[in-house]
Amino acid sequence: xxxxxxxxxxxxxxxxxxxxxxxxxxxxxxxxxxxxxxxxxxxxxxxxxxxxxxxxxxxxxxxxxxxxxxxxxxxxxxxxxxxxxxxxxxxxxxx
Amino acid sequence: xxxxxxxxxxxxxxxxxxxxxxxxxxxxxxxxxxxxxxxxxxxxxxxxxxxxxxxxxxxxxxxxxxxxxxxxxxxxxxxxxxxxxxxxxxxx
Numbered sequence: 001x002x003x004x005x006x007x008x009x010x011x012x013x014x015x016x017x018x019x020x021x022x023x024x025x026x027x028x029x030x031x032x033x034x035x036x037x038x039x040x041x042x043x044x045x046x047x048x049x050x051x052x053x054x055x056x057x058x059x060x061x062x063x064x065x066x067x068x069x070x071x072x073x074x075x076x077x078x079x080x081x082x083x084x085x086x087x088x089x090x091x092x093x094x095x
Numbered sequence: 096x097x098x099x100x101x102x103x104x105x106x107x108x109x110x111x112x113x114x115x116x117x118x119x120x121x122x123x124x125x126x127x128x129x130x131x132x133x134x135x136x137x138x139x140x141x142x143x144x145x146x147x148x149x150x151x152x153x154x155x156x157x158x159x160x161x162x163x164x165x166x167x168x169x170x171x172x173x174x175x176x177x178x179x180x181x182x183x184x185x186x187x
Contacts, residue, residue, distance in 0.1 A: 076166030083173035
């Protein structure tokens, strides 16, 4: 029962970060601030959803797989964030 | 509990779908890559939630494949969009 409550709280927090990421992506004024909103949704949103699902999968292999998926997304997010920031900086007129 | 997980999956999917408006509005290529990246991450979260709600463990493997493909898609997109004249752009 308490594990269900924990799952729901963590998943609700993750869904909130996806909401915040979308609102930021749509409302923030320029590309670099939008990148900031996107990376929060990527890392924390998915991280909290994975944390909420951990008590609900087979232990230990299923849980390990979920954590590996999150680590892959973290690694990809860090790499792609750098690449997108470079593209965004080139698109800006030089100061 | 399964209903709540499915509702959460639908909510996340709706959010990333709304984020796709940024692909239409642009204005720069970087904004469009970001919307695609958010779609990839949101799709992974949706698949994981559906897997937990329905007990369909194969969806977790699909999520893992999507994580890899979304990373390669965004990286390839960013390399394609990079300015070839920029000396800092290491295009390998």
